[in-house]
Amino acid sequence: MNIIFTYLFIIATAILLFINPDLFLKSVLSGASKGATLCLALVSSYAIWLGLIRVWEESGISKKISKLLSPLVKRVFKTKDEETACAISMNLSINLLGMGGAATPYGIKACQLLDKTDFAEYASAMFFVINATSIQLLPTAIVGVRASLGSISPADIILPSILTSAFSTFLGISLTMLYFKIISRTRQVNSARLIPLKKLKMNGAGTR
């Protein structure tokens, strides 16, 4: 991001210097003030959802959600650890509500815990792909922004968003599974062909 920002800024400003130097300060200021306006819209939307999440936490709904999700989580990520499953479920359920920013702390924790499990390479890649392809049921932030910009029916993007994000998550999961199947197969073949003597010592390495 640093490189992109610095170079684009320099190039764009240099061009402006030749075309119309007066425009520089004007566009810089208008950009910043747009940012301020947007943040005002965001702070209102976050206030509502973070408020709701706190109500969930205190009434025990979040714990119930993570309990509900944990059997599925344990199967998908091939882990038995309770703490790991809990961090993953919290991350996924906050993501489902479209609060990506609030889910990140749980995500980092989940990744660090997954790193210690038996199928770390597979599980952390899978977790990342699921997070990166976004699993959202309610794109709350966008609905909020649309509403604040005077949309007639701000919620009418929810259905297409769900379909699209389901599509991308499904695609991501399938590709990840396929990839790791291929990897484990080539590893098995390699270890069988190239180093048959060492095979006994590294038992189980090919299945990862």
Next chain:
Amino acid sequence: MNKLFACLIPCIFILSFIYATRKKVNVYEAFTGGAKDAIPLVVTIFPYIATVLILTELFSASGLESKFLTALSPVFDKLGIPEEIAPLLLVKPLSGNGSLAVLSDILNTYGADAYLSRCACVIYGSSETTLYLGAIYFSGLKRKRLTSALMIALISFLLSAIFGCFVCRFL
């Protein structure tokens, strides 16, 4: 169908509050406590949003944007993605706040209910800041498969953007 989804959010609130009351939670205290966190959260993201918006303003004022878009538009056109959304596709994997800024720019320019804006919202809502997430999730891990996971995520992102624009024509 859209009516149903419009009812969804209010219903979540009603059910949550009823449940919390039955659990003897002080809903008012809890809600205000959570809402308080919104301020620091926005304070931390404001600099990034403002910076990216300053950059996009410079980018479009200098005429770089239109040149860039005309160069790319045949590609996006073939994929069924309107060229006005191209900047969003490029920024989204890098920065969530930056792409939110780009999104609000699109919404402001074309109106919140235009086909273009709805496409942009769907693309924004159905994707994540892949590269940013990769950087923070995989940093400090011993056993990683970052490149392959990133490629998979980016491929899914592009395909789902095409899918999203397609869906928006009907829904």
